[in-house]
Amino acid sequence: MDEIFLSPYNPKEAENTIYDIWNKSGFFNPDICIEKEVTNKDAKAFTIVMPPPNANGDLHAGHALFITLEDIMTRYKRMSGFKTLWIPGADHAGFETQVVYEKKLEKEGRSRFGMDPKDLYKEILDFTLLNKKNMEAQVKSLGASCDWSREKFTLDPEVVSKTQDTFIKMWKEKIAYRGKRTINWCSKHQTSLSEVETESSEETSPFYYFKYGPFEIGTVRPETKFGDKYVVMHPEDKRYLDYKHGQKMTVEWINGLIEATVIKDEAVDMEFGTGVMTITPWHSQVDYEIAKKYDLEMEQIIDWRGKLLPIAQEFSGMNIKEARPKIVEKLKSKGLLIKIDESYKNVVKKCYKCSTIIEPQIKDQWYVKMESLSKMALESVDKGELKFIPDNYEKIFRYWMTNTIDWNISRQIVWGIPIPAWFRRGEVIASKEKPEGEGWIQDTDTFDTWFSSGQWPLIATGFPESKDFKEYYPTDVMETGHDLIFKWVPRMVIFGLYLENKVPFHTVYLHGLVNDAQGKKMSKSKGNVINPLTLTDKYGTDALRMALIVGNTPGTDVALQENKVKAYKNFANKIWNITRFVLSSTEGFDGKKPDLIIEEDLTNILELNELIKDVTKDMDEYRFYLAAEKIYHYMWHSLADNIIEKSKEKLKDENPSTVKSTQYTLLYLLKTSLKLLHPFMPFITEKIWQYTEKDSNILMVTKWPNP
RNA sequence: GCGCGGUUAGCUCAGUUGGUAGAGCGCGUCAUUGACGUUGACGAUGUCAGAGGUUCGAAUCCUCUAUCGCGCACCA
Numbered sequence: 001m002d003e004i005f006l007s008p009y010n011p012k013e014a015e016n017t018i019y020d021i022w023n024k025s026g027f028f029n030p031d032i033c034i035e036k037e038v039t040n041k042d043a044k045a046f047t048i049v050m051p052p053p054n055a056n057g058d059l060h061a062g063h064a065l066f067i068t069l070e071d072i073m074t075r076y077k078r079m080s081g082f083k084t085l086w087i088p089g090a091d092h093a094g095f096e097t098q099v100v101y102e103k104k105l106e107k108e109g110r111s112r113f114g115m116d117p118k119d120l121y122k123e124i125l126d127f128t129l130l131n132k133k134n135m136e137a138q139v140k141s142l143g144a145s146c147d148w149s150r151e152k153f154t155l156d157p158e159v160v161s162k163t164q165d166t167f168i169k170m171w172k173e174k175i176a177y178r179g180k181r182t183i184n185w186c187s188k189h190q191t192s193l194s195e196v197e198t199e200s201s202e203e204t205s206p207f208y209y210f211k212y213g214p215f216e217i218g219t220v221r222p223e224t225k226f227g228d229k230y231v232v233m234h235p236e237d238k239r240y241l242d243y244k245h246g247q248k249m250t251v252e253w254i255n256g257l258i259e260a261t262v263i264k265d266e267a268v269d270m271e272f273g274t275g276v277m278t279i280t281p282w283h284s285q286v287d288y289e290i291a292k293k294y295d296l297e298m299e300q301i302i303d304w305r306g307k308l309l310p311i312a313q314e315f316s317g318m319n320i321k322e323a324r325p326k327i328v329e330k331l332k333s334k335g336l337l338i339k340i341d342e343s344y345k346n347v348v349k350k351c352y353k354c355s356t357i358i359e360p361q362i363k364d365q366w367y368v369k370m371e372s373l374s375k376m377a378l379e380s381v382d383k384g385e386l387k388f389i390p391d392n393y394e395k396i397f398r399y400w401m402t403n404t405i406d407w408n409i410s411r412q413i414v415w416g417i418p419i420p421a422w423f424r425r426g427e428v429i430a431s432k433e434k435p436e437g438e439g440w441i442q443d444t445d446t447f448d449t450w451f452s453s454g455q456w457p458l459i460a461t462g463f464p465e466s467k468d469f470k471e472y473y474p475t476d477v478m479e480t481g482h483d484l485i486f487k488w489v490p491r492m493v494i495f496g497l498y499l500e501n502k503v504p505f506h507t508v509y510l511h512g513l514v515n516d517a518q519g520k521k522m523s524k525s526k527g528n529v530i531n532p533l534t535l536t537d538k539y540g541t542d543a544l545r546m547a548l549i550v551g552n553t554p555g556t557d558v559a560l561q562e563n564k565v566k567a568y569k570n571f572a573n574k575i576w577n578i579t580r581f582v583l584s585s586t587e588g589f590d591g592k593k594p595d596l597i598i599e600e601d602l603t604n605i606l607e608l609n610e611l612i613k614d615v616t617k618d619m620d621e622y623r624f625y626l627a628a629e630k631i632y633h634y635m636w637h638s639l640a641d642n643i644i645e646k647s648k649e650k651l652k653d654e655n656p657s658t659v660k661s662t663q664y665t666l667l668y669l670l671k672t673s674l675k676l677l678h679p680f681m682p683f684i685t686e687k688i689w690q691y692t693e694k695d696s697n698i699l700m701v702t703k704w705p706n707p
Numbered sequence: 708g709c710g711c712g713g714u715u716a717g718c719u720c721a722g723u724u725g726g727u728a729g730a731g732c733g734c735g736u737c738a739u740u741g742a743c744g745u746u747g748a749c750g751a752u753g754u755c756a757g758a759g760g761u762u763c764g765a766a767u768c769c770u771c772u773a774u775c776g777c778g779c780a781c782c783a
Contacts (some may be wrong), residue, residue: 005742008743008745009745200779200780200781202781207783217783218783219783220783221783232783267782268782268783269782269783272782272783273782273783276783277782277783278783279783280783284783286782286783287783346781346782346783347780347781390712392711392712393711395710395711396710396711396778399710399711399779400779403779403780482777483777483778485778486778486779517718517719518718518719519719519720519776547731550720550721550730550731551719551720551721551730551731552720552721553720553721555712556712556713556720557776557777558719558720559718559719559720560719561718561719561731561732563718563719563731563732563733564719564720564731564732566732566745567731567732567745568731569745570743570745570746571745572745573743573745574742574743574745574746576742576743577742577743577745577746578742578743579742580742580743581742581743582742583742584741584742585742617723618723621723623723625721626721626722626723629721629730629731632730632731633730640742640743641747641748644742645747648742
C-alpha cells in the first residue's frame with residue numbers, strides 16, 4: 001500500500017494534480033476519446049453548451065452549482081459510452097460588464113462620458129480578457145470536464161460576424177425593424193433597456209389633484225405635465241357627457257394659458273381618480289398609445305439626462321426630482337392644486353443595475369417582432385420537443401411566450417456587438433459594409449446581450465456548416481438557473497427554430513438559487529455572500545460539490561451551509577480510509593476473480609448491483625440529488641459500517657478461498673463504488689483510482705458499471 | 708390583482724407510481740488507540756400548516772383556508 005494512505009485525505013494536494021491529468025489526457029475532447037478508443041466511433045452524441053459565465057469578476061456560488069450539475073451529466077454520459085461534449089464559454093456580458101467597468105471608472109474619478117468610445121472599448125476589452133482567464137481558472141478548479149479546445153468567447157470575431165448575419169437576415173425578412181416608440185431609458189447608464197432589465201417595486205408616492213380648466217386631473221408626475229394639452233376621459237363617463245371629443249378650450253396651466261383638446265377614449269378607467277387625465281405621450285407608454293391612435297402631437301419634456309427641457313421655462317435644466325416640489329408649489333400658488341393624497345401606492349420601474357427610476361422616452365430603436373417567433377416556440381412545447389425539469393416551468397415558459405411584446409435589441413453602450421446598420425436621412429440599411437453612395441452614417445448602438453446569447457447553442461456548436469454543428473446540434477440539455485426561464489431560454493429556443501428549424505435542446509434543466517445558510521438570498525449589501533472558492537480551499541471541491549447537490553431538487557433554491565460542506569469533507573476522508581483498509585487487506589492478492597465466491601460475498605455483490613440499477617435510473621431521470629445521497633449512504637453505512645466490519649473476521653479465516661473471496665469482493669465493491677461516485681466527487685475518486693487500478697485508463701473514461 | 712412554488716425532527720432540506728416518516732448538522736448515552744475520532748454502537752425528538760373529501764390505506768390525489776417566498780402586471 002502506498003504511503004499516501006497513511007495520512008488523512010488532503011483534497012488540495014489531490015486536486016492540483018488531478019485536473020492536469022484529465023486535461024492532458026485529452027479526454028475532455030470527444031474526438032480524442034474516439035481516437036484512443038475509449039468511445040465508440042458511432043456512439044450517440046451527448047452535448048451540453050455551458051451557459052458562458054460573465055468574464056467580469058469571480059465565480060459565485062451559483063456558478064459552482066451549475067458547473068457541478070453539468071459536470072455530473074457530462075461525466076456520467078462520458079462513462080456511459082456517449083460521444084460527450086461540453087462546450088465552455090465566456091460571456092462579454094454587454095451591459096453587465098459595462099456597468100461593472102463604469103463603477104471601476106467612477107472609483108478612479110473617471111467617467112465613460114467624454115471618453116472616446118474606441119478607447120473605452122479597448123479598456124473594457126483588456127479588463128474582460130484578464131477576468132476571462134481568472135474565470136476559466138476557477139471553472140477548472142471546480143472540476144469541469146469541458147472541452148477547452150472548443151471554448152468560445154461571445155466577442156470572438158466569428159461570433160460577432162454570425163450574430164450580425166442573423167440580424168441582417170431578420171431585417172431582410174422584416175422580422176427585425178427600426179421603430180420609434182416608448183423605451184425604458186436609464187438616465188444614469190444612458191441606454192435603453194428591455195423589459196427584463198428593469199424591475200418594479202411598489203412605493204408610496206404623493207398623488208396630486210390639479211385643476212385643469214373645468215376638470216380635476218390626478219398625477220404622480222407633475223414634472224412631466226408642462227406640455228399636456230390633451231385631456232382624456234372615457235366616452236361613456238356620464239360626468240363628462242357635456243364635453244365632446246375634439247372640443248378645444250383654453251385653460252390656465254403651469255406656465256400660463258394652454259389650448260387643451262378633449263379626447264374620449266376607452267383606455268381611461270372611470271373608477272380611477274376623477275376619471276380624467278391629461279397625457280404626456282413622450283414619457284408614458286399608455287399615453288403614447290392614445291396619442292398614436294388619434295395622431296396627436298408629442299413633445300419631449302425631459303432630456304436624456306433626466307433634466308427638464310426649455311418647454312419647462314423657468315424650470316428648464318432642472319433635475320426632475322428637484323423640480324417636482326417646486327412645480328407643485330407653483331401650481332399651488334396659482335390656486336390650481338386641489339389636494340394631495342399622500343398614501344397613494346404605485347409601481348415604480350427601475351434600472352435593475354442602479355435602481356435609477358426608468359424614464360420612458362421615445363426613441364428610434366431596433367426591434368424584433370416576437371409574435372410569429374413565440375408561436376413557433378409554443379408549438380415545439382406542444383409537440384413535446386422541449387421538456388422542462390422541473391416540469392412546472394413549462395407553464396411559466398408558456399405564459400411568457402403568450403405574452404410577448406416586440407423585443408428592443410439596441411443598446412446605447414459601446415461594450416457589445418455593433419449593430420451592422422447604416423442611416424442616411426430617412427433611409428435605413430442593415431449591412432456589414434458601408435452602402436453605396438455618400439452620406440451614410442453607421443449605427444453606434446450595440447446588441448442587447450441576449451440577442452447574441454440567444455444564438456449561443458447554435459454558434460457554440462459551429463452554426464451553420466461546421467462538422468461539429470452537424471454532429472452536435474441540436475444539443476441535449478440546457479442547464480441553467482430558473483431565473484433565466486424568461487430571459488434566456490425562450491430566446492435560445494426562438495433562434496434555434498428561426499435559424500435552423502430545430503429546438504436547440506430537448507431538455508431544459510433549471511436549478512435554483514444558492515442562498516446563504518439561513519436560506520436568505522445572497523447579496524453584497526447584506527454581506528452574506530459566500531465565495532465558493534473559500535469553501536473549496538477549506539474542505540475540497542468534491543465536498544462543496546456534494547453539499548450543493550445532495551437534497552437539492554431542480555428548481556428549488558438551496559441553502560449553502562458550511563456544516564454540510566464539512567460533512568462531505570468527512571465523507572471524503574471516510575472513502576480514503578475505506579481504501580486504506582481495502583488496499584492493506586488485499587496486499588499480495590492477484591486481483592483475479594477466484595473460482596469460489598462465498599455466499600455472503602455474493603449477497604454483498606447483489607446488494608451493490610441493486611444500487612447500480614437504482615442510481616443509473618436516477619441519473620437517467622436527472623435525479624442527481626437522490627443518486628448522490630444513495631451512493632453516499634451505501635459507501636458509509638453499508639460498505640464501511642457493515643461489509644468491512646464483517647470482513648475483518650473473514651480475512652482471518654483459515655480457509656484461503658474465503659480470504660480470496662473476501663479480498664476480491666472488497667476490491668470489487670470499492671472500485672464499483674468509485675465509478676458510481678466519480679461524477680459527483682471526481683477528484684478523490686480519480687486519485688484513489690490511481691492506486692487501485694494502476695494499469696488501466698483513468699477513471700474519467702472508465703465504463704459506467706452494469707448491474 | 709394574476710401566476711408559480713413552499714409550509715415535514717431544534718436548523719437546512721429529501722421523500723420518484725398513495726402502502727406503518729428520512730438525510731446532514733445539532734442533541735443524549737456508551738465505546739476507545741491496527742481502516743478512519745474527520746470514528747463506531749445505540750437512542751430521543753415529528754397530530755408531515757389547518758379543515759374537509761376520495762380511498763381498505765394520504766406527507767403523497769381533490770377542494771377550501773391560513774401563512775411565507777418568488778415572478779408578472781398594475782392606470783394618469
